[in-house]
Amino acid sequence: MVRGVPRTRLGRVAAALAGLAVLAACQGTSGSGSTASGSANGSADSTTVSVVKTVSPSVVLIQTADGLGSGEVYDTKGNIVTNAHVIGSATSFVVTTSSGKQLDGTLVGSFPPDDLAVIRVNGAGLQPAKFGDSSKLEPGATVLAIGNPLGLEGSVTSGIVSALGRVVSEGPGGATLPDAIQTSAPINPGNSGGALVDLASEVVGIPTLAALSPGSQAPAPGIGFAISSNRAKVIADQLVATGRVTNSGRAYLGIQGGATTGGEGVLVVAVTPGGPAAQAGITAGTLITSVAGKPTPGPSQLAEVLATLSPGQTVPVTIVPPHSGVRTTINVTLGELPG
Structure with a gap:
């Protein structure tokens, strides 16, 4: 993992300028070899330039009160795909196109588990x-x-x-x-x-x-x-x-978990009624130490394991029930992460 x-956030990460790497061209004794290399490089450069000219008009700058990021025009209706962390909790945006035109944007929907969001502007003249x-x-x-x-x-x-x-x-x-x-x-x-x-x-x-x-x-x-x-x-x-996700395709255990002091596992703080964990008998206070045979020392590791699994899959979950101190393994049929 x-x-x-x-x-995305300018204030969150200090960007260091990397040194430029200079490629030294080795000139051989054969003039034809040098020409072929130059021709190949020219062809590659031409392709890259063409790609940039084609795609750049579809890429926009998204600004919120907290920072900025990027997005790309998704369709002719003015929908723009970006990261959920770019928009944060904002519902309105300033969107600048590649031509420098500024447009007002509004939130269509966000799905933080996949870090994806869609915003919308007046789509007239935008290139998907x-x-x-x-x-x-x-x-x-x-x-x-x-x-x-x-x-x-x-x-x-x-x-x-x-x-x-x-x-x-x-x-x-x-x-x-x-x-x-x-x-x-x-x-x-x-x-x-x-x-x-x-x-x-x-x-x-x-x-x-x-x-x-x-x-x-x-x-x-x-x-x-x-x-x-x-x-x-x-x-x-x-x-x-x-405006929302109804079919995430991602595995779901149905708990709210917290970290433990020694990284011994994920402490179940709350269980979703009727969810996969509840149906398997997991209750608040339970410690989850592994899922599908993979250790889960903390919430991040549990999320990573679940990301590799599928809804409907039955997997072994090793737990320490509250006030027990004894590890036991139960089978849990995973649900689908709700939107």
């Missing part, structure tokens, strides 16, 4: 981004992150897809992303909610957070994470249709 930090099929991504594929880091509108960084299917925790109080894309494309403050695009000019992810180095807790260079476009579409379609 990986932990990171959302990259084309969302691709993230399941077709492969490690090593070139991707570009387009957004507004540090408020610098229309900025572009590049990298590759480093890994797929990561389970990433945003830390205490944050979301746990079940199907994140790891990328080497730098994700800086203000990039959150923007577009991770492939060379076909299709959005394949929503840049969301950067990994933190253990110990120093400083952003780890070259390790960023994006919500997959397929997951974003599932949530965004529901938010656009009804």
Whole structure:
């Protein structure tokens, strides 16, 4: 499991300027070899420029009273997809398009468990981004992150897809992303909610957070994470249709949990009546030490385990009942996380 930090609030993260890496071209004795290399580089540059020109008009800057972030136009009705942590508790926004036009935005709906939200502006003249099929991504594929880091509108960084299917925790109080894309494309403050695009000019992810180095807790260079476009579409379609998520597709235990002093497990503070835990006999005061054979020393680890499971799945849950001190394992049939 990986932990990171959302990259949107300017005051929350001190961004350090990285040194520029200079690539030295080795000139061989063959003139034709040099020409072929130059031709290949020119072709790659041309493709990248074309992608940026195609996608940038669909990427917007979102401002709230607390900070700023990015988003992309989802459809011709003016719906814009972004991160839930970008909008926070705000319900109205100032949205700046790539042409510099400012529009008033209103909240359509938010789903914090997946760190996704949809806001809406007057859609006249806005160009929707084309969302691709993230399941077709492969490690090593070139991707570009387009957004507004540090408020610098229309900025572009590049990298590759480093890994797929990561389970990433945003830390205490944050979301746990079940199907994140790891990328080497730098994700800086203000990039959150923007577009991770492939060379076909299709959005394949929503840049969301950067990994933190253990110990120093400083952003780890070259390790960023994006919500997959397929997951974003599932949530965004529901938010656009009804303003809420009714089919999350995520496993749900039905408890409110707290941390323990020694990391011995998750202390059940409250149980949802009629929920999966209640039906299995779990009560307040119970200590949950593992789920599906994986240790759960704290709430974040429990959320990470649940993110890998599915609604309807029956899994072993190891608990210490209140006033017992004896570990026992019961089977719990997981529900679906409500919107």
